[in-house]
Amino acid sequence: MAKASNSLKAAVKAAAARGKPALRAIKGEATKLASAKPAAKPGAAKAGGLKPVALKPVPAAADDAPVIALNLPQAKLSPAMAAYFKKCQDKLGFVPNVLVAYAFDMAKLETFVAMYNDLMLGDSGLSKLEREMIAVVVSSQNRCYYCLTAHGAAIRQYSGNPLLGEQIVMNYRVARINRRQRAMLDFAVKLTAQPWSVEEGDRERLRRAGFSDRDIWDISAVAGFFNMSNRVASATDMRPNVVYHGQAR
Amino acid sequence: MAKASNSLKAAVKAAAARGKPALRAIKGEATKLASAKPAAKPGAAKAGGLKPVALKPVPAAADDAPVIALNLPQAKLSPAMAAYFKKCQDKLGFVPNVLVAYAFDMAKLETFVAMYNDLMLGDSGLSKLEREMIAVVVSSQNRCYYCLTAHGAAIRQYSGNPLLGEQIVMNYRVARINRRQRAMLDFAVKLTAQPWSVEEGDRERLRRAGFSDRDIWDISAVAGFFNMSNRVASATDMRPNVVYHGQAR
Amino acid sequence: MAKASNSLKAAVKAAAARGKPALRAIKGEATKLASAKPAAKPGAAKAGGLKPVALKPVPAAADDAPVIALNLPQAKLSPAMAAYFKKCQDKLGFVPNVLVAYAFDMAKLETFVAMYNDLMLGDSGLSKLEREMIAVVVSSQNRCYYCLTAHGAAIRQYSGNPLLGEQIVMNYRVARINRRQRAMLDFAVKLTAQPWSVEEGDRERLRRAGFSDRDIWDISAVAGFFNMSNRVASATDMRPNVVYHGQAR
Amino acid sequence: MAKASNSLKAAVKAAAARGKPALRAIKGEATKLASAKPAAKPGAAKAGGLKPVALKPVPAAADDAPVIALNLPQAKLSPAMAAYFKKCQDKLGFVPNVLVAYAFDMAKLETFVAMYNDLMLGDSGLSKLEREMIAVVVSSQNRCYYCLTAHGAAIRQYSGNPLLGEQIVMNYRVARINRRQRAMLDFAVKLTAQPWSVEEGDRERLRRAGFSDRDIWDISAVAGFFNMSNRVASATDMRPNVVYHGQAR
């Protein structure tokens, strides 16, 4: 782990030396937080005493990439967002780059965080793992590097099954999931690839698989959300935190 | 206009008589507000003294459709949302059905409203009309009835050019728009149809057309947002307020 | 209405002043007829005493577009075609631009008119409205601005339901149509998007929905015809008469 | 099988005698039968009393197919159409099945024939071979068995190059054609596959390749026509005359 974080620190220093703008150099408040405590994994307690996966020293080509390919200097974090970034740091060991990317504007960051947390962590008939599965099948359709990396890791963590994460990234049809989950993912994929063709028959199929109308809303809203996030990430060449790659393997 | 609102009132009454659940019947607080003051059009002042377009009595088949095809009883509006619905009523003459659809859960409604208003009405290098144009080209790719109807009307209103609204709904390539706007819409369409293929060359094309990096974020974020909303609308069979159809023709 | 026709006349004058070729300037015999009696709507008698919808003064950008983007001087109308253009003028209040576009060659104009009138107005087990619905779903698949505009207006007029016209332009799956009509439109869409995959099973589905073999021919022939017209219109950037936009709203 | 090869040999001899490429002339026994009683349709027992058209002895699987999969009894040929069928018989040695298919209704048959002959045989800046090449690239996109067979044969005949016919049926990009023809076919393919995306730049490319605006109309009209015919043929399972297969090999 030490090597990995050294390599990250080196990247930050190198970028700073090159005089790149704040966001590109991953510096400023978020960055300080991010470098303070590398890679304690979220969900690790739940997963039961797993030790951090050792991350190989990553070649420079990968880790000096800016968070996004747009030059948007980071704004001063609002108190709420400063607290939230600190919470990420404390619980995850890092601040997810998507938050760093949105941090050029507090209104945008706050609405993104509010919507994300409501959808992915709020009350729902779908488990958190199921919501992550939807996130990943949508991101796989859209081939979104950021979201596949970050949410693929989340599936590995929530499920305790590293293969499941890989399978849903690559082709969800090979995953050994139950009928209910398959119906849910089929719906999310159809909604992503051909939204115009979703009709009552598709909703009926979900109901027959055991989903309530509220569940159908949640499946749709999560699938919709990642159809948004995938596009913001692809449009800006958003790069995931390197630490995700090694999580929960 | 009288006839149209009569027909709407009739639909509400008929639905109520059938004992449908709150949201399906378009009743409750939002509905009362919606029926109180039919169809004063926003942007009408700007368009300069045009009289309301007369809306033909719409056949029952169309206007007794529920707002969405999910049975989600409306929650009690939070004070902020009650105020917001009243503001919609006062300024638009109705509460957009997308808000009625989200009103089963105040957290979801509030984050949706916050994100929407920041993106579409907040500070940006893109005009409001340009943001609506992005909304409509994305919705045209996704063939989203709700968003094409509501945001097609917005283009007609903001531009004072009813043909422009129709053209962007049908095929934006036929619209007589400037080079900057064409580059913006080409980017939004590519980001919608093939998000994985957006690369630095695409961002460079926007920069050459005069867009700043912040503008590129905004184009991406609006395009992303409607890729989300289109899917929530299609997944739930969301129906636009009938009044949109007649606006700014 | 006055304003609209003024604006059209102004466009014609302006174009003439710029010395554009005949077809581009919408002048000559057809044009004179076209300007003679602005915008009495076809089907108005049938629809029962509806007053003309007021058309806003359309910005210059839209209405000085030439009929097509090819420089093809109009030929002298044959007696039959002169009579037909006069009939259009008398019944519709204008000569549809597609006829103006074909008028550079009488043989082409006459065969087009003969085929169009046989298919769309001749004897058939399909109502005229149903044939227009096929025209519009095909044109929606092909995103043809001319045909969506002209035939979307026809659906609004024939059905007396402006929403139905909008819905079939945008996404026919949201329209509240009967099972027979849905089967018909599904067939037309499949035939448009994947003609190679149409097989006996598809014809059987139409028969089960109540269509005769002759009806199946008519569905196919109308869908085929608009697959032709859409392409001629897109290839030449054909522009619909502005008057269509305001019809039967 | 003997008869068929005899008939082929006779055709080859006759053609050689006239100094034309062999396959243009294919007449003889099959043709005589075909002309004896024009357009008797297979499957006609069901349709009521028409006797099957005699075709060459080919394996049973192929030659007992009806002309189309719809039961539409042939109408009495109008004098004009009777003369036209006779002319086909005299010049081609057979009546093309597409004409037999349309012969259930004289108005439809006559408008089809008029449009076909104007487009494919009338005055144009495009050679007849070039128009056939457009017909086949369009039909290849749409995988239309009838049109690929009939018009693939026409390319073989007009060009005297059997390989050219095969290549345009299979993948026109492998054909050794000149730059002008390649531009023409690229346009026809784009217009077929993505008509909505054809714009001024595409027309400019044709002009730079030497085409006039009238030529561009003709390219578009021929491409449009086969987008119609392909769909009528696929919708009805139209079967080409078997004789086409052996022509001009």
Add this chain to the structure above:
Amino acid sequence: MAKASNSLKAAVKAAAARGKPALRAIKGEATKLASAKPAAKPGAAKAGGLKPVALKPVPAAADDAPVIALNLPQAKLSPAMAAYFKKCQDKLGFVPNVLVAYAFDMAKLETFVAMYNDLMLGDSGLSKLEREMIAVVVSSQNRCYYCLTAHGAAIRQYSGNPLLGEQIVMNYRVARINRRQRAMLDFAVKLTAQPWSVEEGDRERLRRAGFSDRDIWDISAVAGFFNMSNRVASATDMRPNVVYHGQAR
């Protein structure tokens, strides 16, 4: 070149003597030449000293095409491959160009030949005709000129039904084949166009059509093999031997 054209002339004469069209007959000297000095490639002047392979006098555009568009001098044939080429010559009358194309490297040629012969000629529950049918439907999906030509001819030969070959080249859905064969081809087409979507249900459909698990392997392996060969052929612009075009018409 002289010899080749002599050989073609001889073939034409011989064919004339037999009363067949010239193209059918192409065997004899040309083939002998082909084996005497294997794989002289056109364009070879550049490659250094190889003489062009002689083909029949067909229009210049077609017959001066090199076997592939890459400059890869032929290697000395290994004894096994020399024997194999001789066997092709003796049995087919020519060496298929795909073998000439691979002959720049004996290891590649030998593994290709071994795999091809095992799959297409080895023991299997599928007939050789059925394997050729799979080859052609896959090649039709991929629009591979080389494979459609060579294996289309094989279907005509194995089946004795020239129409069947044409139909599977153009659109296999029109072929009059049995239910088992249709299931087999549907599977091959799905596996070609959307390999990610093949699942247990697809295998079950084959089993219900009478295929064993070993048969399913063979269908998959043949479909896979032509997905490989089609791409090598398209990537290198591989040209089929002209003789294929005339075979078994």
Add this chain to the structure above:
Amino acid sequence: MAKASNSLKAAVKAAAARGKPALRAIKGEATKLASAKPAAKPGAAKAGGLKPVALKPVPAAADDAPVIALNLPQAKLSPAMAAYFKKCQDKLGFVPNVLVAYAFDMAKLETFVAMYNDLMLGDSGLSKLEREMIAVVVSSQNRCYYCLTAHGAAIRQYSGNPLLGEQIVMNYRVARINRRQRAMLDFAVKLTAQPWSVEEGDRERLRRAGFSDRDIWDISAVAGFFNMSNRVASATDMRPNVVYHGQAR
């Protein structure tokens, strides 16, 4: 590592206990070899003294999957293949499941191994890493779980860059590779997705990026090979050895 191999052994035992057919249960000679020496990673020496990544105990759902979904009992390994399996065991620590899958028939196994080894390990102007990159971009287009897993691991090992493996699995456009490699992968992707559209311009682009004609053959042949293997794997639901997932993270 111990846990992982325990879990694999447990799976083998469990499968054996259930009495599944040979291949499905991963038993027999290949299986014994496979369990003998779990997961010494190839390339580990090169990567420089990294300790094996600990693989979590994988849930039963994943690792008791049969190698393929077809019931094909393994044949007796030929001496050559027995030696080859032993070599895999010694060098990789396991026998790749694709070999186990082909082991029902020695002729098929041997030709597959010969072609694979020639293409991926034989002499070429492309490095082994580059060939693996082609394998993975092709497999990503085809969403092939087996090949993405096995060859994604190979990229991680050969490059010593775990991120590079992930990126090429997810969306190769985000990888920081050089211009030559990008051209190579763009070609492979186009050849996979639209083989019919590859033309001389595409080969010229490779030549300009520094590739020889022999390199172009190799790029094409590797891309072709994985278009075959992906389909055999998808058709049979081939499952990768679990050990790949943890390699070279």
